[in-house]
Every structure is written in C-alpha cells, then in structure tokens.
Amino acid sequence: MRHLVDTLEKNRTLSREEFSTLLTTDDKETEEHLFSRARDTATKNFGRDIYLRGLIEFSNYCKQNCLYCGLRRDNRDLERYRLSKEEILECCKEGHRLGFRTFVLQSGEDDYYTKEKMAEIIRAIRAEYSDCAITVSVGEKDEDTYRTYYEAGANRFLLRHETVSPEHYRKLHPLGMEIETRKECLYRLKNIGFQTGSGIMVGSPFQTIDNIIDDLYFLAELQPEMIGIGPYLPSKDTPFRDHDAGSVDLTLRLIAVFRLMHPDALIPATTALATIHPTGREKGILAGANVVMPNLSPLRVREKYQLYDNKACTKDEAAHCRGCLQRRLEAIGYTISEQRGDHVSRAGH
DSSP states (O other): OHHHHHHHHHHSOOOHHHHHHHHHOOOHHHHHHHHHHHHHHHHHHHTTEEEEOEEEEEEOOOSOOOTTOTTOTTOTTSOOOBOOHHHHHHHHHHHHHTTOOEEEEEESSOTTSOHHHHHHHHHHHHHHOTTSEEEEEOOOOOHHHHHHHHHHTOOEEEOOOBOOOHHHHHHHSOTTOOHHHHHHHHHHHHHHTOEEEEEEEETOTTOOHHHHHHHHHHHHHHOOSEEEEEEOOOOTTSTTTTSOOOOHHHHHHHHHHHHHHOTTOBOBOOHHHHHHSTTHHHHHHHTTOOEEOOBOSOHHHHTTOOSSTTOTTTTSOHHHHHHHHHHHHHHTTOEEEOSOOOHHHHHTO
C-alpha cells in the first residue's frame, strides 16, 4: 500500500476510501514509508530546524462549558488565576533571553480581558520585542476584536476547530456552540491577514474515522498556516473523565498525512503527545512536525492550566525545559532554531 503514500505526496489528497485505508492499516511498512516521506518533506522545506513557540497561559477562566476541557466554566474544583500585563511581559523577557522569537498568548475565553486590554498587552509586547511574532489563542471573537488584535501587532491566531462534523461537534460542546460559528471565525481571521492555525483532537469522544476524513478535507479547503494535532486526553473534572485517551499511533499518522497535504505548514509536536508518551515530541518530529511549544508561564500557575490531567513539564523552569528539548532534539538529528519560523516567507506570499 505504499502507493497510497506516494499518491498523497504527489496530489496532496486521496479519496475517502484511500484515506480510511491509510489511517487504519496495520501494515508497518506502509506506516514507516508514510513517516519517511513526511519527514523528507519537512526537511526539504524547513531543513533540520525546529521552531520554538513560547507558551504563556495567562488565564484559566473560561465562559464556555466544553464537555472535554478541564477549564470548563462548571469546574468548581479548579483554582482560577489571571496574569497581569506586567507578569506577561516578564514571561516574554525570560523567553527572549532564552532564544524564543514567538510568544503564544493563550487563555480560556475570559471576558475580563476586553478587546482594549488585550490590545494594550499586544502593543506592549510588540514595542519591546519587534523581532518576535505574537500569536493569540483566546477563542471565538467578533471581526472587530480580531482586527483590533491584528492592528495592535499580533501576527498569528490559533483556533482549533476540533471537529468539522456538526453532529460530532454537538456531542462535545454545550447548546449554543456551533461548528459554523467556529468556521466563520477561522475564515474571518484568514481574511484579516492572520497566519491562522486550526486542528483537531485525535480520539475525542464519539469520533469516527469518517469524522477525521471530514477534517482532512476541511483543512485542505481552509489552508491554515499552522495545524495542531494532539491526542485527546481526559480531565477528571469533565463529563468525559472516564473516556480513553486518543491513540499515539493515529496521532502520528495524522501528523504525517497533514505534512504531505500541507508541505509548508507549521505543525507542532504537542505537549499532549509528550504527556501521553515519554518520547512523544521526538516521535512527532520524526513524523513530520517542525514546532515545539515549551511553557513560559510562571511556575506558580502551570498546574492550574488543566486542560487535561497529568500535563507534561508543569514543574520545569523555562530554561531547564529549553535545554532539555535541545538535547533531545539533537539526539534525533534536529536543532532548535531561534528564527521566528514564518510560514508566509516559505510559501512565498
């Protein structure tokens, strides 16, 4: 079945039946060929460079009540926190010293940070670190709010759609949340000019291979600059607490498939992969990923950003985590780049 991998590499798509075969086969030779072609594609476009993204989780308050997320509004057992502008800038200062040239401002959907407050934070980072990219990941907003972030100096926005199937989406989210709203936000972000990231959880409750194939086609249509794929991990503080975690093997196959479909995309080896497997990040890189996202949040709040249980690296200082990552990546033949790693420059836009 190696021909399926070769066809995907050539055409950047397959039929539904071919995708299903590739994602479910137990043929290890085909799987290794898939990883090899994805790895070669990433190397061709990005060399052996792996880009750092400094994650700053600045608030764990969330007005939404997604059934799979530990930050959900109805979780009364979570100690909530918010970082001030000064604390966020201190995280950026430490990150810049360590060679980070992208900061990712991530939170739950917290209306305390108004459009004006977020713009003030973004402007302050932009003024201090003009050589850095600023990524924002704060959920669904109206066009004016997104545009305000962009004009304040944000370059990138992450908004995973999680599943494009309306039926599956409704099983994961409370009434009032719709996939059409999420899709509108993604196209809005693209139209404004953001480098836009989306993606899925692999193995989320009720997910089928057909759902995943729908996601493959949706992202082929959206053409995001960044694609985030991680295994679903349960949180004890959600209705899905007893659901099995997602498959490492399927996650890695999807990283490779997305790499062949989107050769220029920025694809992280996620913290969720590192949480579910001791060498998860390395496995992700060897399947075609080219980004890692160490945490720059203050240690005192790390364990409070509980999207899922037993999150990796919550006790490591940023400097330790960066050094550890560098050693682990060098052991598999890769190097950490201190460049911003912009998709646009590689796509020639």
